Amino acid sequence: MFVSNDDEFVFLPLGGVGEIGMNLAVYGYGASNDREWLLVDMGVSFATSDLFGADLVLPDIRFLRNERHNIHALILTHAHEDHYGAVLDLWPQLKIPVYCTAFTAGLLEIKRKMDFDLYKIPLNIFKAGDRLQIGSFEIEAIAVNHSIPDPVSLAIRTPLGVVLHTGDWKIDKAPTQGALTDEKRFRQIGAEGILALICDSTNAMIDKKSLSEQEISQNLQKIIAKTSGRVAVTTFASNIGRIKSIALAAEKEERRVMLVGRSMKRSVAIAEELGYMEGITPFLSEEDYDSTPRDKIVLILTGSQGELRAALAKIARDEMRDITLTAGDVVIYSSRSIPGNERAIIDIQNRLIDRGIKVITDHDTPVHVSGHPYREQLKEMYTWIKPQILVPVHGDAIHLEAHASLGEISGIKTVMRIRNGHVLRLSPGKVEVIDQVPVGRIYKDGNLLGNENELGIRTRRRLCFMGHVAVSLLLDKSYELATRAQVVALGLPKTNDQGLFLEDILLDSIKYAFNGIPKKRRKDTGIVREAAHKAVHSAVNKIWGKKTIVTVFLHRA
Incomplete structure (x- = not known):
């Protein structure tokens, strides 16, 4: 491909750099006055208590609206809300092609039918190993392991170099669901020469060995074995690997499993349709609850983040019509607390404890493993791909700085500390911030989008x-x-x-x-x-x- 002297390869984050959530990455190729753009992910954050009445926080895309005619596509790495949750709200402002894997497409379509049935987004389905030519960008999807089916990293090739955009990933040698992170392919791409690594920083401060999902399943089985009453486990609805871990642990203790919560049932239905739940005994229906002995049932519930309308919160308030928990039962929190949700989670736990229900969290015994890489796994990725440039993303300032420092002591030549809105030139010439574009936050409040004043x-x-x-x-x-x-x-x-x-x-x-x-x-x-x-x-x-x-x-x- 012909390369003009004016062509540049740039990276521009519009969300997710300096904050947890709301990920939106933009890659540009070409001259400064006529760039082609490729978007990666379009996520949300959940509104905190100081945003009275707002439900979601979304990235401000005014820059993208002005550049809409030059945007080739949006590629989604996976179906977590902080990576795809803003698509249905913001896509009508851009109306660009969307590329995603099958599980992401399934969840996106269910959400669209529920809340956005006025329009249909044309989805282009790809899988790990596929290569896509989109304008001047060639994108290769690489299998990684994460806490959701079908996650991918992206190798983005241009005439000015190759960038590896990791998305969310971890190294799990013994998962219960999904592919292993493709070390062989990462090493091959590293041998070709990687210009820049745009990498997840969530756990860059944690220096410990990560457990496997199979080890979590074994720990859950031990708790179930010791419990004479009901066992309820709450986790993220999209964490199909964890749901399988719980189901396998329950089956080994001769207990049947029931799903409680609409989003949990929707995620599992898509996973079953795609063949990801093979080998799991069919789940009980809620009509079976009363007739199933207390020591023969495990519930898998929504509500791990203290959501007021989720199944666990309703059970804690004794508001579920057909399902209740009583003294002697056990509730396991097989998840981490998203920052900002701690108070809501504790309030629910207190309600359960006051009713004689035992609450077990990861602080008591390992019942959760993160879907993000710890420091040792980050260093493994550096070894595999040997990047010239490291750009930490996906984290608060404290996470980004920890990641940047780790990259420096690991010998990466150039480590860039940037924030949302910075236009970072990756090639050619000096790696530096060459411009800044408008960024910010908008909010979803009921059916409306707007800023704080407008809403x-x-x-x-x-x-x-x-x-x-x-x-x-x-x-x-x-x-x-x-x-x-x-x-x-x-x-x-x-x-x-x-x-x-x-x-x-x-x-x-x-x-x-x-x-x-x-x-x-x-x-x-x-x-x-x-x-x-x-x-x-x-x-x-x-x-x-x-x-x-x-x-x-x-x-x-």
Whole structure:
């Protein structure tokens, strides 16, 4: 392929670098004024408690909208929400071809039918080992092991060099589901010469040996064997390997398995359709629950992250119609806590413990293994592919720095520390940040997308801390109050420190302020509104010590 003197190979993260989640990587090839673009992954983060009412956090793609005519495709490495969860919401703004593996396609199609049935995304299915020519990019999918079926790393070839984009991966010599990470192919690609490694940093701070999925299954079996009551295991719904580990452990102890939670059932249905659940005894239905002895059942539940509407949370609140847990039963958390979810998880665990249910987590005994590489596995990858450049991604600042330091002490020639929005030139010439594009976050709140102001999130945050007072004034033809002012105070104390009702105090303050306005000036509605606003604001601040939000409605008789 002809290479112009102006052509460059660049990497641009729009999400996932400096944060956990919301992964969106962009690769560019060509001159700065006419680049071809290739997108890898388009994920979400889950909204934290300070984003009042919002459900999801998505990357701001204003840069991509402006470059839409130059974007060839979006390739998804796997079907975790932080890698594919924004596709259905953002694709209509780009309408580009999407490439993914079969399991990812299955989950994406189920989500589309549930929530986005107005349009259909054309999906191009590929598998590990396939090569795709997309514009000037040749992409090879390489099998890796992770906590979900069909994950891949991507070797992205251009005339200016080859980049390995790892996606999420780990080295597991004894998985219960899925392929081994393809060491042989990584070594072969490394021998060809790798320009840059764009690599997962999630566990770059952890210096220990990673257990295999089969070892986790054995540990789960030991717990099940010692339990005389029911055993419930909660994990991520997409972790088909873990679900198989639990099912195998249960079968060895002569227990039947029941799936509880819609997303769990959907994931397993797709896995069964693709042949990933072969050798597993068919699962019980919820109708079988009452007739199955307590010591002959294992439940696999959604809700490992404390989600209020998930199966485990409902059981903890005793809100499930057909399923309950009682004293003597055991709940195993076979998952890690996503940062920000700790309080919700602990609240559910406390409810279970108060009912006499034993809770077991990875802190008690190894019942979970990460789907991401620890430091020793990162060093193995360096040895396999021998990159000239390392770019740590997929992590908070602390993870990225740990990964960068590891790369440096491992002898990688160039280690780049970048953040979302940085346009990093990989080749030719000096490896450096050459530009910065707009980045940010948008939010999904119900059915709507927007920023904090557009969705009212910022105002909700203020309401949470300050409350709101609504005042309604009705003036007669003589510009006197036709009736007593009406006040509704929401989120404020009911009384002051002497026990007097706050609304009564506010009514007196409004009346005093109104009477202080000369009658001729009451024709100016702005003056009346401002006087009532100041009176309420001042009274609340004096009593409560906080500045509330005040809205004044003025009516004429």
